[in-house]
Amino acid sequence: MKITVRQIVIAGILGAIAILLGWPVLGALPIGFIPVPNISGHATIMHIPAILGGVLEGPIVGILVGGIFGFASFYMATTISPNPFFSDPLVAILPRLFIGLISYLVYTATKKINNSVALIFAGIFGSFTNTIFVLGMIHLTGKGNFLAWLIQVLPQAIVEAVIAAIIALIIGKAIDVYRGSRGVKAK
Template structure:
């Protein structure tokens, strides 16, 4: 039991290192898109959720959120106030809800894939299908929650920062989800299958507790 726990902690450290490496590498973990950033950091969180279980997955999601907080505080874009309470731009400033947006979706990215994978394995014992859907679900968890929380908590400020009318903001958010979120989800699904299948050859079964 002790050896299993030690082994899990080693794996956890490995995933944390990957997240930090992606976060500090320019144009890799956080990809500038002018007014905001795309990210691939959710992928090791998704894989960690499947391989290590929801508790460790949630911790990896927290680390993901922490890197986002630091990045948006010290290397901000126009809309960074939605991710950090420590950044202001003119009349736009972050607050407590910035922390909610920054951490809650990312923590859930480390939880949802585990249960999607576990549930799909019970319905149909097909690793490729289960892993792919878990990857897609994890990515969409991040995109859907972040974008909808932004609309809910910072709608007017976000619209003004992006220079769009408040009445059209949700349409803009839906376009971001469609143009960025769906391709990200597909890529996450493919990478989750490829990487997890490779890892499973060497580490055995993923956590299904």
């Protein structure tokens, strides 16, 4: 497997955005958290760089950004904003690798219909991949029952999917325009 310089750098910088969106700021919610009446109190947009990485730069970048996001989530859950369920790398990192991959697959499958529709679908599916795979891993590592968890996080999952669809569409389009102006070829 060969990774080009371009893939390394773009994955790194999108990973930096994912970390930045969830990093705790004293006395305030991180920028990437949007309040939702739910068990955790907020929906996150931290997974969106992974979705965009998969959609805009291909599956490898998507997987790498997902990995960085997963690591950041694992580190934060164990240290600065504790959450016992994400302090397990099997729950925090492993499922996140699939976000970019599945968004990429959905995007390439629906691209023929319309670019905007494909971006929306990629956002929705990427977001649900995050929810379902994390809950599945929580179930597999014996930290809870899948259904009981799903009932609790369903409002958050739906809100996250809607937000991911909106942001993936807006930023996907914006970066397409930017690339057009720079003459960078899209993958």
